[in-house]
Amino acid sequence: MKRFNRIAAMMNYLLEHPRTRVNLEYFVNTYDVSKATVSDDLNVVDSTFQEQGIGKLKRVIGPSGGIQYIPKLTAEKSLQYVNEFCNQLSDPGRILPGGYLYMTDILGDPVSVRKIGQIIASAFAEKDIDVVMTVETKGIPIAYAVASFLNVPVLIVRRDPKVTEGSSISINYVSGSSRKIQTMVLTKRSLHESMNVCIIDDFMKAGGTINGMISLVEEFGASTTAIAVLAEADDEEEDRVIEEYTSLIKISNVDMKQKKINVQPGNFLENFSPMEEL
């Protein structure tokens, strides 16, 4: 195999296995080249990732030696993507009854969803996360996108128990905005004590749904270590029950009558550590 093909193949392998520790021996055996050659090739891959602004290779120290591809967008690239979403969402034709915003088209576009997941995973690149959790339905694609960059599984919380998921644990919680009592259900065999959970949702108003998921995590004896939403409604901030969270977009001053809306970047950049600290 030519050097070009080998480098391209290594890069593809690492992109498909983010955050996975790979021993140099693996590449030595796969491509039948020396450890020094693998090391040179990985330098090229690393510099390409950094030039593209999509992360870096992290050397794992130890007797066998290894590397990990840590996907992490630069702050500039993340802000550029978020500004594009803000422009798309600023259209007043998107305002729906109840101060909601029509985002179904963006959430239905796999390229947009992948970018959203990539930004959230970048903000959480240094966090200890074992699993991503969301509640059906609209947060599901974002949760999978985040999980694919963090290389962890996804848990989907249901509104009703399903026969196809075996026995489950359920909780009741009070919805933040409507003050109604609602139910959340999670399969018993899915979450264990000592697991660190990242909670994801598409939209946060008062934060009742996310609070419900936090309670569910506690019910299993696990910990919530990160919370992120695509959009938060800024006008509800005073009543909000959630304090620490990451948002990509902040929506405020929704005025149905005047057909006006204010969409701006959320607080996600506060969580961005510089690339060198990885």
Next chain:
Amino acid sequence: MKRFNRIAAMMNYLLEHPRTRVNLEYFVNTYDVSKATVSDDLNVVDSTFQEQGIGKLKRVIGPSGGIQYIPKLTAEKSLQYVNEFCNQLSDPGRILPGGYLYMTDILGDPVSVRKIGQIIASAFAEKDIDVVMTVETKGIPIAYAVASFLNVPVLIVRRDPKVTEGSSISINYVSGSSRKIQTMVLTKRSLHESMNVCIIDDFMKAGGTINGMISLVEEFGASTTAIAVLAEADDEEEDRVIEEYTSLIKISNVDMKQKKINVQPGNFLENFSPMEEL
């Protein structure tokens, strides 16, 4: 930029933009090299994709000249992945009441879901598909994975209308196995006449749910051009209302008492055209 970095960067760009027509000029301008150099580099990318068994570059003929990355796993690689899923699913501990199988762990693993999507997209690489449709909840991650390789949007059919999706069209249909009347709802602004729809679900028994989606597609004046499920229950074949579909896995002889189950590859290879025909 060194040639190695440029080739790796081009590969990454094409992986992120599957099925998108890219003019050679784009690379000429981005990397400030001649058209001949771009052409040489793309040959390396193409041979890497083919060696890895993940697809090929298709030349688009015309005045400006261009290429498209068509993601397509080889039949061998697809069968290898499917056999791995069959092994995982053959565990009799997965049998649930009603002849269902516990698959939540596999559907919660982004790497597995991505492979499932890649195989289905490979089987449909020659089909005309404008949008992928699924019904909440468990088919959603598979639908996004398929859509990301086909580079088309996803439509999620709901069980009830939601305020956050605007006005909608709903239909009633008879569930195949339970014979109950159920409802399906789809946002009005999401699907248009003349669109070709690919229907995706996680599990098919008699096929009532998929039949419901076919009716919904007809209601919008659109066409269903492809149907795929992760697993089909073979024992229901006689009553099945759906004739043409693609399945990755076939489950049969589910015996709750004896704790026995038969899991084997589905019919997906019947749809695999050879790589050269792309």
